[in-house]
Amino acid sequence: MSRYRWLSGPDPAAIALLRMPARGPCFDRPLPAPGVARFACLLGSDGEVVDEVVVQRLSEDACMVACHGGPGQRQAIERALAAGGITSDQPVAPVDLSEDWRRMAACQHPAAVRLLASGASGSWLRWVDRIPTVLIVGPSNAGKSTLFNLWLGNQRSLTSERAGTTRDLVSALTSAHGWHLRLVDSAGERETDDQLETAGQSLAREHSARVDIILRCHPANAGPAPQPADGEMVLITKADLAEVPATQLQMVDPAHGAEARSAALLDSLVKKVLVRLGMPLFDAAAGSVP
Ligand SMILES: Nc1nc2c(ncn2[C@@H]2O[C@H](COP(=O)(O)OP(=O)(O)O)[C@@H](O)[C@H]2O)c(=O)[nH]1
Ligand SMILES: [Mg+2]
Known part of the structure; x- marks a missing residue:
């Protein structure tokens, strides 16, 4: 049957x-x-x-x-x-x-269902039937996979102090404030003879043309942050290693900074990504549509 x-x-x-x-x-x-x-x-x-x-x-x-x-x-x-x-x-x-x-039937996000039901409109309508992709890029050892795992709340991508640990694109679905995002971790940008790593780097470059936001990780101890290119947000990682101006988007691994500080920074990062995508944030306590 x-x-x-x-x-x-x-x-x-x-x-x-x-x-x-x-x-x-x-x-x-x-x-x-x-x-x-x-x-x-x-x-x-x-x-x-x-x-x-x-x-x-x-x-x-x-x-x-x-x-x-x-x-x-x-x-x-x-x-x-x-x-x-x-x-x-x-x-x-x-x-x-x-x-x-x-x-409504094609709706991919709980938040969009609520917004549609309330009769709201806005630039978020483009996400009703589509889940945006956020690609994490940056140099090897910048803490990309650590961020990816923190965001997902589990150990999805391997991390290590060895440059070249991530070679493939690793993708996972995540949700916050009623919106789903596809998060993709990529191979680090560095010179390498390793064929698999080079293949992973080209994959990330090809993929970057098709994603909705690129999150460019830049370690705090690696000098001045680059200017974000079109469609990019620059995130200063390893924020325990150098002073980061409060105006810059920053992140620190709980293993290296206070747990509460990491959680607050991650929350603020996620909100900024959603706002950048035009996804309205809900007031969770009041359950209201903005
Ligand atoms: N001091 C410090 N080390 C970190 C932080 N985030 C990650 N690391 C370490 O940096 C190394 C590289 O991290 P990983 O996430 O694998 O980097 P990736 O190559 O960009 O994916 C690992 O040993 C991590 O434990 C951070 O916020 N502070
Ligand atoms: Mg990695």
């Missing part, structure tokens, strides 16, 4: 029911035994969570899924199933979604 069928009607509802093949890779955990229901996350083709659902195993090869039933959510689930090779056995009914609904 590689087909799914909606068991509930097409009208917008809080919950919708779906019968589909009992295939593990669509979910973030093993499916329950026949007759048993359990909570699970339904995953898209690149592993992102598409919905939090309850799965009930109907038989060896079929299960029933209770998912969220908004029109946009149902479309997102259909896309995820199609990407996994699971298609519908129902005739395709013409979908009559208004332009507003269509936009």
Whole structure:
């Protein structure tokens, strides 16, 4: 069985029911035994969570899924199933979604959903269906991977005092203030005979033409900071190693500076990147749309 069928009607509802093949890779955990229901996350083709659902195993090869039933959510689930090779056995009914609904359905960011729902408009509209990419560049040993890991809150990229540790582009999704960003760590800029490292450096150069913001890391002890090129923000890293003017964007690894100072600097950096991209910041305490 590689087909799914909606068991509930097409009208917008809080919950919708779906019968589909009992295939593990669509979910973030093993499916329950026949007759048993359990909570699970339904995953898209690149592993992102598409919905939090309850799965009930109907038989060896079929299960029933209770998912969220908004029109946009149902479309997102259909896309995820199609990407996994699971298609519908129902005739395709013409979908009559208004332009507003269509936009809402394509929305990639919780903050954009809130803004759309409030009727706001602005330059952030260009991000409704797109996740911006932030590329971290700079010399080897500037602390790029350390920043990347701090931002993500986990050890995603290897760091070391050995120049040339990062050779590939390492990419990860991150979110703040209701906006998603794709963060990319790159191989450091330096002369090298290492072919893999050179390949990583060209990859970073090619990639830089296609990204939405370049974050250029410059260590505090490496002399005056460069002027930002078009589309760049300059970040002074290793801010424990030299005096950095308060007006400059700066960062310090908690291992080398006070933990609280690092957290505050990271928060201010993330906010400045979002503002630069034109993404309004929410007042989290009041839950209000600016
Ligand atoms: N003193 C100091 N060292 C740092 C800081 N951030 C990173 N480092 C160290 O600098 C070295 C290079 O860091 P890494 O993130 O691998 O640099 P990359 O080559 O630019 O990715 C590592 O030994 C880090 O521990 C910082 O804020 N202060
Ligand atoms: Mg690195």
